[in-house]
Amino acid sequence: MLSDAPRTGYVVKVYPRFSETFVVTEILAREAQGEHLEIFSLRPTDDTRFHSELARVTAPVRAIAPPRRVAPLWQVLRDAAADPFLAAAIGRHLGDLVASEASDAIQAIEIARQVRARGITHLHAHFASTATSVARLAARLSGISYSFTAHAKDVFHDSVSADDLDMKLRDAAFAVTVSDFNLRHLRETFPRRDRLHRVYNGLELSRFPFVTRAPGDELRMLSVGRLVEKKGFGVLIDAFDRVREAGIAARLDIVGDGELRDDIAARIARSPHRHGIRLRGPLPQDEVARCLAEADLFVAPCLVGGDGNVDGLPTVLLEAMASGVPCISTAVTGIPEVIRHHETGLLCEPGDVVGLSEAIMAVARPGFDRVGIARRARALVENEFDAARQAARLAALTAEASFATERKVA
Structure with a gap:
């Protein structure tokens, strides 16, 4: 049965992060138009000051801590293996998992488990680095779509791997970036990737x-x-x-x-x-x-x-x-x-x-x-740069991606 109400999980490296006000603004704008969102944070914040707008966010925040010892890691695998769908998916994508950073792979397995338990239909990551690495793996394991927003450091920094970014663009239902300059660069660098869109960061x-x-x-x-x-x-x-x-x-x-x-x-x-x-x-x-x-x-x-x-x-x-x-x-x-x-x-x-x-x-x-x-x-x-308009654009892209994934499964 096809759903007309996508449930989106936001994957971010740190939430909340004092310098990333645009993420909070985007989440608030999407919630204001009735979207159901949940937030997966991969690292604890070390900020000691917070913006008052955080109090308006209603999306639950799921802290997905990277395991530091073997026992928690093993528990993540046990929990995932309790779901026959996930157990089979881990086997199918084992090569992808072992090719990833260990913390990324384990966090992706845990997010995939929560995706299935909570009925999430799409994942969206901010920055084409760690958060997107985890979102991509979690989406593949759970059988849903994912997308990401590319900003600047994750596109232009010397440490960015073109092969890694190309893989993420290939597997994503869509990717957005925050300027026409970035969009031109990505389209010229990755000409085979056609699901790229410019969506400016918005303001309230x-x-x-x-x-x-x-x-x-x-x-x-x-x-x-x-x-x-x-x-x-x-x-x-x-x-x-x-x-x-x-x-x-x-x-x-x-x-x-x-x-x-x-x-x-x-x-x-x-x-x-x-x-x-x-x-x-x-x-x-x-x-x-x-x-x-x-x-x-x-x-x-x-x-x-x-x-x-x-x-x-x-x-x-x-x-x-x-x-x-x-x-x-x-x-x-x-x-x-x-x-x-x-x-x-x-x-x-x-x-x-x-x-x-x-x-x-x-x-x-x-x-x-x-x-x-x-x-x-x-x-x-x-x-x-009206955040409400940008949120509507993201919602439409997300709904299209979720619908296409459900039709494929149905």
Whole structure:
């Protein structure tokens, strides 16, 4: 009997993760339109701060801990073997399982068991790395469909295996990615894979009201992101120094945390204008929204890391555009799809300190059309990045995949 109500299991490496607000937004939007979701988390979170939006998620979270000892591993196999369907599936796919990382294989077996016990009809993973490896195996074992969202590091990082990604694309019912840039790259790299779609990460627009900003005596600059190479904060600090040396009154808040925190703090300490820069640490979404409401300019100085790591399309950049903050960013991956030079913001070359400082100084000039750019940016976000529309697209793709799988089985 065919079902018209898919039950989707989300497979994520860590849930919740402080920096991955887009996952929570997507889940909330899908729940709002009536979808039944469950979440499988492969690793415990080590975040100590959480966004308030998490409390609105109703999907149960299943922690699938990787076994550290033989006894728990054996119990997973025993539990799976109690289901004759799964026992046979493990035998059929034994080669696939032993070719995988041990933790991936065992977690996939446990998710497959829960998929069958809970009536889940489709699995969706975020990032084409560990989570998709596990989702793919679990789907094969349980006889359901799976899909995944590819972002940036999981596509462009030097560690990405083209053969592994090709296998995941081959076996998936569909795959989505977060920009047209990514979509072109994947279609050119894997021309035989035709079930690829671009679905932007969406925003819950009601949470980011548009506010027109009147120029003040001081340019209040804001940048938000993990303190890692690809975010370009070192370039921003150097550009800020040039802006201040040009006689422009400005201050800069940097929000975030990460592996380069000590390096960035030391760089700020060496700046002759260090008293105008605050390193504020990580903040929850509601506090970031307050920072956006107080800012005159948002800067996302993204660049390509030495290991190929790069941003896909920073969610906080979209949040700033939605909020009415004029934005400056760089021509990296999907960013030019939203920052259209002198239309919805200003665009610089990645790593260009001089170009970035000149863009900041342009915004600071009295004749710069901050309001016009901000209004056009908000309109673009409303048209292209509404989480409800993106959720409807994902729901339609999921329903089609689940229906096709059920027809195959029936």
